[in-house]
Amino acid sequence: MSILILAEHDNASIKGATLNTVAAAKAIGGDITVLVAGEACGAAAEAAAKIEGVSKVLVADNAAYGHQLAENVSLLVAELGKDYAYILAPATTNGKNTLPRAAALLDVAQISEIISVESADTFKRPIYAGNVIATVQSSDAIKVITVRTTAFDAVAAEGGSASVEAVASAHDAGNSSYVREEVAKSDRPELTAASIVVSGGRGMQNGDNFAMLYSLADKLGAAVGASRAAVDAGFVPNDMQVGQTGKIVAPGLYIAVGISGAIQHLAGMKDSKVIVAINKDEDAPIFQVADYGLVADLFDAVPELDSSL
Amino acid sequence: MKVLVAVKRVVDYNVKVRPKSDGTGVDLNNVKMAINPFCEIAIEEAVRLKEKGVVTEIVAVSIGAKVCQEQIRTALALGADRGILVETDVEVQPLAIAKLLKAVVDKEEPKMVILGKQAIDGDNNQTGQMLAALTGMSQGTFASEVVVEGDTVTVTREVDSGSQVVKLNLPAVVTTDLRLNEPRYASLPNIMKAKKKPLDTMTPEDLGVDVTPRVTTLKVEPPAERQAGIKVADVAELVDKLKNEAKVI
Ligand SMILES: Cc1cc2nc3c(=O)[nH]c(=O)nc-3n(C[C@H](O)[C@H](O)[C@H](O)COP(=O)(O)OP(=O)(O)OC[C@H]3O[C@@H](n4cnc5c(N)ncnc54)[C@H](O)[C@@H]3O)c2cc1C
Ligand SMILES: Cc1cc2nc3c(=O)[nH]c(=O)nc-3n(C[C@H](O)[C@H](O)[C@H](O)COP(=O)(O)OP(=O)(O)OC[C@H]3O[C@@H](n4cnc5c(N)ncnc54)[C@H](O)[C@@H]3O)c2cc1C
Numbered sequence: 279m280s281i282l283i284l285a286e287h288d289n290a291s292i293k294g295a296t297l298n299t300v301a302a303a304k305a306i307g308g309d310i311t312v313l314v315a316g317e318a319c320g321a322a323a324e325a326a327a328k329i330e331g332v333s334k335v336l337v338a339d340n341a342a343y344g345h346q347l348a349e350n351v352s353l354l355v356a357e358l359g360k361d362y363a364y365i366l367a368p369a370t371t372n373g374k375n376t377l378p379r380a381a382a383l384l385d386v387a388q389i390s391e392i393i394s395v396e397s398a399d400t401f402k403r404p405i406y407a408g409n410v411i412a413t414v415q416s417s418d419a420i421k422v423i424t425v426r427t428t429a430f431d432a433v434a435a436e437g438g439s440a441s442v443e444a445v446a447s448a449h450d451a452g453n454s455s456y457v458r459e460e461v462a463k464s465d466r467p468e469l470t471a472a473s474i475v476v477s478g479g480r481g482m483q484n485g486d487n488f489a490m491l492y493s494l495a496d497k498l499g500a501a502v503g504a505s506r507a508a509v510d511a512g513f514v515p516n517d518m519q520v521g522q523t524g525k526i527v528a529p530g531l532y533i534a535v536g537i538s539g540a541i542q543h544l545a546g547m548k549d550s551k552v553i554v555a556i557n558k559d560e561d562a563p564i565f566q567v568a569d570y571g572l573v574a575d576l577f578d579a580v581p582e583l584d585s586s587l
Numbered sequence: 588m589k590v591l592v593a594v595k596r597v598v599d600y601n602v603k604v605r606p607k608s609d610g611t612g613v614d615l616n617n618v619k620m621a622i623n624p625f626c627e628i629a630i631e632e633a634v635r636l637k638e639k640g641v642v643t644e645i646v647a648v649s650i651g652a653k654v655c656q657e658q659i660r661t662a663l664a665l666g667a668d669r670g671i672l673v674e675t676d677v678e679v680q681p682l683a684i685a686k687l688l689k690a691v692v693d694k695e696e697p698k699m700v701i702l703g704k705q706a707i708d709g710d711n712n713q714t715g716q717m718l719a720a721l722t723g724m725s726q727g728t729f730a731s732e733v734v735v736e737g738d739t740v741t742v743t744r745e746v747d748s749g750s751q752v753v754k755l756n757l758p759a760v761v762t763t764d765l766r767l768n769e770p771r772y773a774s775l776p777n778i779m780k781a782k783k784k785p786l787d788t789m790t791p792e793d794l795g796v797d798v799t800p801r802v803t804t805l806k807v808e809p810p811a812e813r814q815a816g817i818k819v820a821d822v823a824e825l826v827d828k829l830k831n832e833a834k835v836i
Binding site: 345385387390404407408412418458460485488514560571572573579582587 | 598603604605606613620680681682685704705706708709710711712713714716717718719720721723724725726728729731741744745746747748749750751752753754756757759764765766801802803804805806807808809810812815816817818819821823824825826828829833835836
């Protein structure tokens with residue numbers, strides 16, 4: 279069986295999410311090809327060739343793929359993908375944008391955000407904000423799948439020696455163009471890859487108070503996340519939102535500060551190994567999932583925690 | 588220009604659903620149903636574009652059982668001009684929904700189709716992208732801002748790294764993210780008026796679309812339960828537990 283993976287990359291390097299996706303492909307079993315579609319993406323392709331378990335890398339280096347617009351990349355994936363039994367991508371905003379479009383072009387369903395591989399055609403995936411786990415079976419000849427990265431341990435980024443092959447075909451749908459991107463710059467680890475995450479909610483009261491969490495996070499080598507309420511209130515940018523409709527995280531330690539624990543928030547963090555909740559309301563639902571709950575005013579507890587580390 | 592908005596009937600977001608004990612499905616008996624929150628945002632965006640004079644007509648489409656009329660009526664009360672129900676009792680999957688919507692698009696020829704980015708029951712996040720593929724339209728997914736200028740629409744998208752702005756030729760598919768707008772409530776007079784707005788019903792057969800599922804749900808089960816842990820007395824105990832018991836810091 280042959281598996282095509284659409285790589286998550288920024289032309290210069292391969293993103294960690296690709297490594298989790300390769301792990302899911304290994305769980306399916308088969309010959310793994312990674313597609314790097316971008317512009318001036320040779321470095322990313324070379325990095326992809328080193329990933330453990332990958333046998334071939336296809337590089338589509340063309341201006342049309344420079345910003346990985348779904349209109350163009352989906353045409354490429356549909357063209358190359360018809361020779362594969364599986365097409366996988368991580369369930370990042372990129373994967374979610376492009377892969378359903380490619381699936382529809384191939385006239386097959388997509389199975390979104392799998393968390394386990396049960397057999398060659400059967401997978402588990404969460405529905406209803408993770409309150410229900412469905413086991414689903416696909417009857418399509420080509421199985422198009424996005425992978426919830428937190429459910430699969432990353433394979434090694436080094437050690438492989440795949441062949442690298444250039445793909446000539448350039449698809450430009452000609453109906454969309456890239457204007458600009460605003461990338462949140464941060465020296466902290468990436469939210470979805472960090473081993474510790476400190477998140478703040480509406481209880482933080484304003485954006486300035488998040489400085490307390492940044493300081494704590496820097497001591498712990500942690501990333502900083504937020505609830506939707508904190509994002510909606512403008513305390514922090516949207517890329518920090520953890521939850522059903524934000525980012526899914528599963529770090530070794532998750533510290534929820536001033537977050538009540540709505541199901542939509544829990545959906546994004548309840549697979550963390552250890553959960554700590556700091557909340558002044560002892561009945562807050564977050565305590566039902568917390569390994570260690572501290573009923574306290576965060577404005578006392580967070581500085582104290584910070585100074586005791 | 589004309590806009591098509593897809594609205595899905597789902598379990599209200601406040602309800603915590605549970606699988607049936609035999610694992611054959613989700614227990615939806617007497618559960619409160621509502622418009623998918625992202626679809627509400629889609630209607631609101633269409634209505635705001637109409638208020639700005641950009642949009643002239645809003646058509647709300649839903650696919651599902653007869654009861655989905657309720658959600659179409661809500662959309663009409665919020666400002667949509669007319670509704671279309673594609674009636675079927677089959678659980679229609681995203682690819683088939685996209686094919687049905689394409690058939691409606693072929694008839695209605697809207698300049699823009701606005702959908703939610705994801706339905707909070709299936710959590711698939713696929714339908715808009717699939718519709719765009721089938722119609723050959725450009726796509727602006729996970730939108731937090733939508734600006735129409737002439738024959739183009741500029742969409743700001745919420746992406747993992749921050750935000751991305753793309754310029755799309757019309758016709759285009761837009762899927763909504765949470766921060767695109769804050770939907771209004773329907774007023775009583777508007778709810779009354781909505782009852783008189785036209786609502787057409789058709790079937791997948793009328794539209795010539797095969798809705799046979801490609802994916803079968805074999806079983807559903809609750810996720811692994813997390814045991815509630817302990818309450819610590821103070822910060823010192825918390826630090827001690829994290830260092831010596833959990834060994835995570
Ligand atoms: C379709 C949809 C999708 C959604 N997706 C998401 C999502 O992806 N992620 C998400 O997070 N939410 C999501 N939500 C929103 C979710 O339902 C909640 O509204 C949100 O998570 C609440 O955020 P919060 O816990 O910060 O705020 P609140 O619920 O207001 O909780 C604030 C908490 O802070 C505590 N607090 C206040 N002051 C202090 C203090 N001084 N010291 C200690 N504790 C204090 C309070 O006791 C309270 O428990 C979604 C909602 C919908 C409808
Ligand atoms: C427990 C369970 C079991 C299921 N089993 C099956 C099964 O065996 N077979 C089967 O065929 N299906 C089954 N389904 C249904 C199916 O999985 C999805 O719910 C359905 O395909 C739609 O996916 P989605 O709404 O998550 O799509 P998304 O892509 O997340 O929806 C995005 C947007 O598309 C639009 N949209 C989606 N659906 C509609 C609609 N009906 N009308 C109008 N607009 C819409 C809305 O604008 C929505 O915001 C099951 C669902 C559940 C919860």
